[in-house]
Amino acid sequence: MSFLADTIAALATPVGTSAIAVVRASGPQASALTRAIFRETPPPRTARHADYRDTHGQLIDDVLFTYFAGPGSFTGEDSLEISCHGNPFIAQKILEDLLGRGCRPAEGGEFSKRAFLNGRMDLSQAEAIMDLIHARSERALAAAHQQLRGSLERKMNELIAILIGILANIEAYIDFPDEDLPAEDRELISAQLDKLLAGTRQLLATSHYGELLREGIKTIIVGEPNAGKSSLLNRLVGRDRALVSSEPGTTRDYLEERIILGPHCLRLIDTAGLNPSPGTLEKQGIDKTLEQAEGADLFLWVIDSSRPTPTLPAALAGRMTAGNTVVVYNKVDLPPAVCPSQNQNFPETKISALHGDGLEGLSRMVINLAESFQVKVGDDLIAINARHSHALQEARLCLESAKAKFCANIYSELVASDLRGALDFFGQISGKIDNEKILDLLFSKFCIGK
Numbered sequence: 001m002s003f004l005a006d007t008i009a010a011l012a013t014p015v016g017t018s019a020i021a022v023v024r025a026s027g028p029q030a031s032a033l034t035r036a037i038f039r040e041t042p043p044p045r046t047a048r049h050a051d052y053r054d055t056h057g058q059l060i061d062d063v064l065f066t067y068f069a070g071p072g073s074f075t076g077e078d079s080l081e082i083s084c085h086g087n088p089f090i091a092q093k094i095l096e097d098l099l100g101r102g103c104r105p106a107e108g109g110e111f112s113k114r115a116f117l118n119g120r121m122d123l124s125q126a127e128a129i130m131d132l133i134h135a136r137s138e139r140a141l142a143a144a145h146q147q148l149r150g151s152l153e154r155k156m157n158e159l160i161a162i163l164i165g166i167l168a169n170i171e172a173y174i175d176f177p178d179e180d181l182p183a184e185d186r187e188l189i190s191a192q193l194d195k196l197l198a199g200t201r202q203l204l205a206t207s208h209y210g211e212l213l214r215e216g217i218k219t220i221i222v223g224e225p226n227a228g229k230s231s232l233l234n235r236l237v238g239r240d241r242a243l244v245s246s247e248p249g250t251t252r253d254y255l256e257e258r259i260i261l262g263p264h265c266l267r268l269i270d271t272a273g274l275n276p277s278p279g280t281l282e283k284q285g286i287d288k289t290l291e292q293a294e295g296a297d298l299f300l301w302v303i304d305s306s307r308p309t310p311t312l313p314a315a316l317a318g319r320m321t322a323g324n325t326v327v328v329y330n331k332v333d334l335p336p337a338v339c340p341s342q343n344q345n346f347p348e349t350k351i352s353a354l355h356g357d358g359l360e361g362l363s364r365m366v367i368n369l370a371e372s373f374q375v376k377v378g379d380d381l382i383a384i385n386a387r388h389s390h391a392l393q394e395a396r397l398c399l400e401s402a403k404a405k406f407c408a409n410i411y412s413e414l415v416a417s418d419l420r421g422a423l424d425f426f427g428q429i430s431g432k433i434d435n436e437k438i439l440d441l442l443f444s445k446f447c448i449g450k
């Protein structure tokens with residue numbers, strides 16, 4: 001493949017001033033390059049300290065370099081990694097020198113793409129590398145590590161093995177149309193189809209959790225004006241992010257901040273207070289609150305405990321359940337009004353956003369709710385992404401259609417054709433099908449040098 005005949009080079013660390021910067025090259029010329037620049041090819045995976053001189057003998061920097069021999073390297077090819085001082089000017093000079101010696105600039109994700117093409121990892125593992133780089137929380141990191149170590153790949157292989165077993169069984173009878181499948185085979189195939197569907201649905205059920213891990217749990221702070229919503233946001237964020245004032249209706253437009261709570265990442269959203277008789281501008285703010293509530297995963301309902309308890313608009317209340325809401329009685333430093341419990345089922349807690357009391361209890365409750373969003377597949381923490389979800393939904397449709405046809409005793413050819421469709425969609429997840437488009441789309445999302 002001519003694509004792999006090139007030796008590619010790129011900066012592997014962000015552009016900017018730092019202690020060190022890493023430039024790397026990968027491809028058939030890596031070994032010759034190492035010898036040409038450093039006058040030796042040391043044993044693989046052994047760091048060496050040396051001067052880096054350009055082709056004119058001009059010193060660029062003293063560097064640490066490591067040579068990696070294919071096929072046991074990250075990309076599966078011979079590679080060279082050079083750690084220089086973290087001055088973007090130095091890193092650029094080294095990169096330019098490598099290009100001058102015959103390397104080509106790497107495209108975004110090209111190192112990982114080569115790792116995939118050289119069979120060093122499947123597509124789900126390549127994606128896990130991207131998840132690893134972008135993980136914002138401990139849990140997201142754990143899921144990325146598990147995927148990188150093949151949790152999703154193993155599950156998919158399991159499903160693919162069952163599917164191929166059924167296909168083999170059915171296709172054996174296609175060549176003999178006069179023969180019916182024996183009753184015991186029909187029962188077995190039916191049970192295996194159910195198992196496949198259950199496995200597919202189980203993976204699909206992790207899709208939303210995957211989104212929460214990658215984007216953060218969308219947590220919306222709601223309540224009546226002046227309840228202390230912005231004060232709570234500021235407490236949780238740890239700085240004065242939102243305007244706070246004794247005047248009701250301070251927050252008009254919603255604002256969002258990411259925070260880490262225990263092992264979770266939250267997209268915390270402060271909203272306009274729900275005033276039952278708002279002015280025009282306030283009304284617009286409230287509409288935005290309701291809009292935000294539509295896609296919210298978690299609600300913090302802030303109530304001013306020194307005032308009579310308000311009720312929530314029905315549109316909002318309809319989205320809130322004991323499984324996604326914490327009722328936060330705020331201003332407990334003030335004498336309490338007589339307010340009955342809002343809902344026996346909602347977890348409740350008391351805080352003073354002004355003085356910072358009760359925040360640990362609130363955090364614990366939020367973490368508990370966030371924990372309950374996690375979906376496990378066996379012992380593995382699997383959280384599929386949008387691409388996997390799309391392929392699995394298509395596979396599920398094929399399997400459902402196959403099952404319906406099989407039960408209705410429709411020609412085996414049609415059942416087999418649906419099953420082959422499902423196999424193709426399953427194959428998309430590992431990338432073990434020939435589809436350039438998927439590859440280009442996926443790896444173009446990586447950064448240069450990865």
Ligand SMILES: Nc1nc2c(ncn2[C@@H]2O[C@H](COP(=O)(O)OP(=O)(O)OP(=O)(O)O)[C@@H](O)[C@H]2O)c(=O)[nH]1
Binds near residue numbers: 223248250330353
């Ligand atoms: N005593 C006391 N006052 C508080 C507490 N929390 C907030 N306040 C005060 O209540 C007032 C309103 O606080 P905000 O945080 O602006 O309330 P909000 O819910 O964001 O209000 P809107 O944006 O208008 O909907 C301010 O004067 C805060 O200082 C609390 O725990 N105790």
Ligand SMILES: [Mg+2]
Binds near residue numbers: 229230270
């Ligand atoms: Mg506010």
